[in-house]
Amino acid sequence: xxxxxxxxxxxxxxxxxxxxxxxxxxxxxxxxxxxxxxxxxxxxxxxxxxxxxxxxxxxxxxxxxxxxxxxxxxxxxxxxxxxxxxxxxxxxxxxxxxxxxxxxxxxxxxxxxxxxxxxxxxxxxxxxxxxxxxxxxxxxxxxxxxxxxxxxxxxxxxxxxxxxxxxxxxxxxxxxxxxxxxxxxxxxxxxxxxxxxxxxxxxxxxxxxxxxxxxxxxxxxxxxxxxxxxxxxxxxxxxxxxxxxxxxxxxxxxxxxxxxxxxxxxxxxxxxxxxxxxxxxxxxxxxxxxxxxxxxxxxxxxxxxxxxxxxxxxxxxxxxxxxxxxxxxxxxxxxxxxxxxx
Ligand SMILES: NC(=O)c1ccc[n+]([C@@H]2O[C@H](COP(=O)([O-])OP(=O)(O)OC[C@H]3O[C@@H](n4cnc5c(N)ncnc54)[C@H](OP(=O)(O)O)[C@@H]3O)[C@@H](O)[C@H]2O)c1
Numbered sequence: 001x002x003x004x005x006x007x008x009x010x011x012x013x014x015x016x017x018x019x020x021x022x023x024x025x026x027x028x029x030x031x032x033x034x035x036x037x038x039x040x041x042x043x044x045x046x047x048x049x050x051x052x053x054x055x056x057x058x059x060x061x062x063x064x065x066x067x068x069x070x071x072x073x074x075x076x077x078x079x080x081x082x083x084x085x086x087x088x089x090x091x092x093x094x095x096x097x098x099x100x101x102x103x104x105x106x107x108x109x110x111x112x113x114x115x116x117x118x119x120x121x122x123x124x125x126x127x128x129x130x131x132x133x134x135x136x137x138x139x140x141x142x143x144x145x146x147x148x149x150x151x152x153x154x155x156x157x158x159x160x161x162x163x164x165x166x167x168x169x170x171x172x173x174x175x176x177x178x179x180x181x182x183x184x185x186x187x188x189x190x191x192x193x194x195x196x197x198x199x200x201x202x203x204x205x206x207x208x209x210x211x212x213x214x215x216x217x218x219x220x221x222x223x224x225x226x227x228x229x230x231x232x233x234x235x236x237x238x239x240x241x242x243x244x245x246x247x248x249x250x251x252x253x254x255x256x257x258x259x260x261x262x263x264x265x266x267x268x269x270x271x272x273x274x275x276x277x278x279x280x281x282x283x284x285x286x287x288x289x290x291x292x293x294x295x296x297x298x299x300x301x302x303x304x305x306x307x308x309x310x311x312x313x314x315x316x317x318x319x320x321x322x323x324x325x326x327x328x329x330x331x332x333x334x335x336x337x338x339x340x341x342x
Contacts, residue, residue, distance in 0.1 A: 001335035002328075003029060008067040008091075010059060010082070011074030012036040012047060015161055015168070016096055020071055020324040025050055037062050038074070064089040069335075071327055072096060087124035092334065094327045100127045101223055108226050110134050111329040112273050113141045118330065119337045126330055130216070131322030132156050132238065132247050133223040135294040135314050138274060138321075139251065142267035143310070144228055147255035151233045154220065157241045157248040158205060159284060162318045166192050171242060174198035193240065202240040214238055246284025247322060248315040258307040261299070268296055273321065281313075288315040292325040 007029070011017040017038075024034070031052045038045075043058035059078065064070060064086035072079050072086075076099040083093045083100065100106040107117040108127045118126070129137070132154075140149050160167035170192035177189070178198050195202045205216035213221075213236075221234040269276040275293045282288065282295030298313040316322055 001339050002332050003027075005068040005335060006033045006035070006066065007331075008035040008037050008062070008064070008070040010037040010070055010072045010078065011096075012056060013038045013042045013045070014073055015165060015319055016073035016323040017071075019319045020073065020328065021047075021049060023320075023324060023328055035062075035067055037070075039078075064091040067091055069094065069331055071324075071331070073323070073327075083125055091124070092331075093125045094128065094330050095125060096128045096323050096327055098130065098219055100125055101129060101219070102226065103127070108223060109330050110137055110227065110326060111333050112271065113137050114227055115329075115333050118333045120341070121334075126334070128323060128327050128330065129223045129227065130219045131162055131316075131318035132158060132216075132236075132249065133220050133227070134322050134326055135247070135316035136220065136249060136251065137224055137227045138271065138294045139268065139296055139312065139314055140224070140228060140232075140253070142271045143253065143255065143259065143264055144232075146263060146267055147257040147259040147308075149228070149232055149253050150256050151235075151254040152224070153235045153252040155237045155250045156205075156220075156239055157201075157243070157250075157284075158238060159243040159245050159247055159318055160193075160197060160240065161245050162247060162322075163193060163205075163240065167197075167240075168244065170197050171244065197240060198242055200242065203237065205238040205240050243284050245290070245317055245319060246288035246315050247318045248284055248288075248313065250311070250313055252309070252311045254305075255308050255310070259310065261301055261310075264310060265299060268299065282315045284315045284317075288317045290320065291317060292320040294321060 031050045036054050036056045037059050038056050040058045042056045045056045046053040069092040070086050072095040076097040079095045079097040079099040086093050106127050160171045175198045206214050216238040217236040220236040224234045275295050277297030282297045287295045294316045296314040302309040
């Protein structure tokens with residue numbers, strides 16, 4: 001049903017905006033129904049889509065009443081200011097920033113997990129969860145349905161593209177300039193991500209909170225609870241790694257009811273959007289990059305608690321299912337359900 005709508009992409013010049021364009025082009029979405037929006041920095045630039053050059057418009061003067069739906073991929077400040085303006089103009093907003101995620105009036109949606117929220121929702125604004133939360137709740141959902149997940153310990157391995165274009169540039173620049181392992185050579189450089197990322201890992205994403213957790217870690221915790229159940233204890237460590245695209249996670253969980261490994265395997269295999277790897281070891285560069293699949297492998301149970309404790313590894317492209325693809329799924333489901341109700 002999306003094919004009959006007029007759509008704006010806010011943040012079209014950014015990474016998520018560009019991936020969204022690629023997916024829309026693959027679906028043959030017509031150029032005549034697309035509007036490109038960004039800040040005044042990019043206003044007037046031309047972006048090619050399906051052999052046509054479309055001009056980027058400045059959000060400050062953009063008339064949202066002219067489109068049915070706007071994807072927002074331009075950060076929290078832009079969402080905070082412009083999403084209500086767009087919604088008041090009658091436009092549906094699907095926002096990829098964190099700004100509305102914990103707002104009780106705004107559905108926070110991963111369609112495979114809680115897509116039912118899109119039916120008859122009075123909200124004009126819909127939020128896409130954090131790029132690490134999305135694959136986590138996809139993997140937890142079938143196990144939660146079987147045996148009630150009570151506790152999750154997760155360590156992330158997050159790609160530089162998750163930090164926006166700035167993160168990608170940091171890795172590019174540092175790979176060119178870092179020639180050996182003597183860090184004193186680089187002392188006079190100010191790293192774009194706060195610390196060197198090339199050939200390094202940074203166990204801090206976003207600011208620290210008084211609790212000692214970072215904002216990124218608490219996003220995973222709070223969003224997982226909002227999507228799956230407020231009862232789940234989530235303990236996250238978020239880490240930036242020297243990977244271009246694809247976030248990975250080492251996940252350990254405990255269930256209330258005993259859970260057979262075979263039943264867990266089958267439930268994960270059956271869950272839409274998950275590719276269960278039997279012997280293969282899924283990795284971000286070799287498996288996850290540039291596709292919308294959650295790759296899950298290394299499912300195992302701990303010998304000391306074999307009835308309730310499970311561990312696995314997953315990897316998923318932060319720009320695809322972690323952002324643009326999930327947003328597009330929300331839009332498609334939303335318009336399908338509106339059409340059915342019409
Ligand atoms: N990267 C990821 O893996 C990921 C995953 C999930 C969610 N997200 C979220 O998606 C959003 C975009 O992320 P990204 O990685 O695509 O960022 P990005 O590559 O840095 O791109 C940012 C985009 O926002 C636009 N923008 C910035 N300030 C603006 C303003 N004042 N008014 C209008 N447009 C403005 C930029 O346009 P100009 O060309 O005009 O500067 C650009 O198109 C963020 O909210 C991010 O948290 C990102």
